[in-house]
Amino acid sequence: MRAFMRTFWRAALIGTIAFAPQVSSAEVRIKDIANFEGVRENHLIGYGLVVGLLGTGDKLNSSPFTRESIRGMLERLGVANLEGSDLKTKNTAAVMVTAKLPPFARRGSPIDITVSSLGDATSLRGGTLLITPLTGADGAIYAVAQGAVATSGYRVEGNAATVVEGVPTIAKIENGAIVEKEIDFNLFQLDSIRIALRDPDFTTADRMRDAINARLGPKAAEVLDSGTVEVWVDGKANVADTIMAVENLTLTPDSVARVVVDEKSGTIVMGADVRIAQVAISQGGLTVRVQENYQVSQPGPVSYGGGTAIVTGAPIQIGGSTVVVPETEIDIEERDGSFTILRGDVSLQELVNGLNAIGVGARQTIAILQAIKAAGALHADLEII
Template sequence: MNRTFSLSRAPVLLVGVLAMLLASLGFASVAHAERIKDLGAFQGVRPNQLVGYGIVVGLAGTGDDSLDYSTQGMKGVVSRFGLNLPQGVNPALKNAAAVLVTADLPAFAKPGQLLDVTVSALGKAKSLRGGTLVMTPLRGADGQIYAMSQGSLAVGGLGVSGADGSQVSVNVPSAGRIPGGATVEQAVATGFDTAPTLTFNLAEADLTTALRVADGINRAFGDRRAHAQDAVSIVINADPGAEQRITMMGMIENIEVQPADAAAKVIVNARTGTVVINGAVRIAPAAVAHGKLTVTVSESPRVVQPAPFSQGQTAIEPSSSISVEQEKKPMINFKGGASLADIVKAINAIGASPADLVAILEAMKQAGAMKAELVVL
């Protein structure tokens, strides 16, 4: 019997002296200007979520059967046409299903425009394939109706079941979409044309980027109409009126500015061994040693026979053998200004696994040899 123990040792020596910017070397990306419209959006100019409860009919026996909320929904549908089901009668709705209908209402959407909707089964319907959504109102967070939805579903999934209970499902047959299946009934007031000022919000908070966006707007218009309120919001003075503001917003969106460099970060996914290092990471001179210690224990028991006529008993005598093997790996010296390619080559040379790489990065952070935020997912 052999038992082998492998002990991976973390780096034994890490010395930080002077931080160097890896972004200035070969692997760093060249800074370039971006349009303001790609950095964020104007406050109030955003989509709104809509949701509704409806009934899908025309299913081939894959509906909700006799669930109470499906029955109540069907009673509500037929009541629109002056029909009333007898009291206490609950039809078996195998060809109908209760669903939730969701859609996004874009900014500036006007009555009559079409929206794509997603229809999802609410109960135990097996498939919505071949179904038709009955006219369903879609409401916003304020409870008002902003769109009406109706149409035939496009379902990408498939579900088949046998009499013995066996089932086969491809994708998700209990959800589908209706392209252009909703009609906008009323627009959402954005208030951008009546607000005292316009506010542009960055997608990612950064003080330097906010200042550069404000400066870019001021240079383009030749005045001081924009100022950074905080790390996200840039407040812009604008004349009232939709036409004037639309013109100015269009011009602002196409102004190019150079966003600030991202904060130095090293992202480590401990589960998958993925390590991502951005271009702002600073590396100081450091030395890394990595070794692998293997301990092998071999068990070779022997059977001992007694001498003839000695009245002894047969016994088993244990015999163990222990061997230690250590791979000798050279110490790697990271000089100041080492490129990412040099670091990867060195770590591969010493045979570091993803787990060892994580340990090396953590040790470099603790030793002050890596000027970056280490984020472990």
């Protein structure tokens, strides 16, 4: 059977099945699989107003926060006596502004922002964001945003039809915010650098330690846990130089055998280390198709919807109505199941070939993988998304 399955070495499953690359032969840089402590982005958020819209802003009756924001803004700008006034503008929209503060961003540096509608505005196209403070998780203001928004989508509305392309209620402003406060972090205060693996694994952490020690000297790095490696910095060494030397070192990361299944699209991704114990697979069954057809029964032309007529002195009951008569067709198709035996310690390629041998598609493969996992024969993590 093993020789038979190898004849299908280049066959592909019906559907979409992706093969993960051979992890054992991939050399990657440390900077591509790990993050350095302190060298990261910080999220910012703010609330503001977009003005200048062509009648596509919030409806103030259904968006009271927009109405109160407009009133408060105008009062701060010196426009008084607005209490009790009936605002009916359609050119303003309340928005949430988000941004990412890059690591080591200095005061005065520009950053990109994203503007998203908060109310019932239909489009932000052509609007201008008014000055909006952006705060961090600690509540402090780190940047201030303002500028003309640029949307990639549009909305065209008529009396009987509406055309929407993309999402016109989300916009971006390139370099739309200016950093006003820096993150208080100094590399030169560090005695050591901690490297956090994005996919924690003890084997990968051990290989990273060996690569660093080979470059910086023995006992320069140690493994703290499956996701953290600590690198000690010499008192006279430059921390930035140490990071630059470490982040470009290459190693071979290890990974857990995993099968990822996307049931919505029928996509299956299998890792190279997936193994299957000896198991017999059968595919086949009963298919029942039920089709409903509807026929219209039309009465003759002398029908008048029912009643009694007198013809030559004798009463005759005449009449009729149009009715729908359902007709059901049932088709039953039965296929004999066929068995394919996968022997012990089957590799990924042999698994695919074995499934091809019994002619299953991607969605049948998903059910088979779930059954193999339930039987305890799939030596890998089965993740369904």
